[in-house]
Amino acid sequence: MTSKKNDGETEEQLTFEAAYQRLEETVQALEAGGLTLDEATGLYAEGARLARVCNELLSAAELRITRLQTSMGEQMRFMSDAQGVQDEEEEYEA
Secondary structure, three states: OOOEOOOOOEHHHOOHHHHHHHHHHHHHHHHHOOOOHHHHHHHHHHHHHHHHHHHHHHHHHHHHHHHHHHHHHHHHHHHHHHHHHHHHHHHHHO
């Protein structure tokens, strides 16, 4: 089951920036007060959902960065190993 945002966007369609902006607005509304218990409870639930979405998006970005760093490290190691072999071949020929 997919949760929907008030404007029809699903959680999967939210960008981090949109979810974070909405979370900030929710927190500000709660901090401002003047809400009924039902309104405050609804906003709190929305804020918790948005915080979870932000956390998931950050975790996914962190995983992508880690994979890129690992991939780049392996490529650099391969290039370094290839350069070492080339240097050894040049020394052997000399």
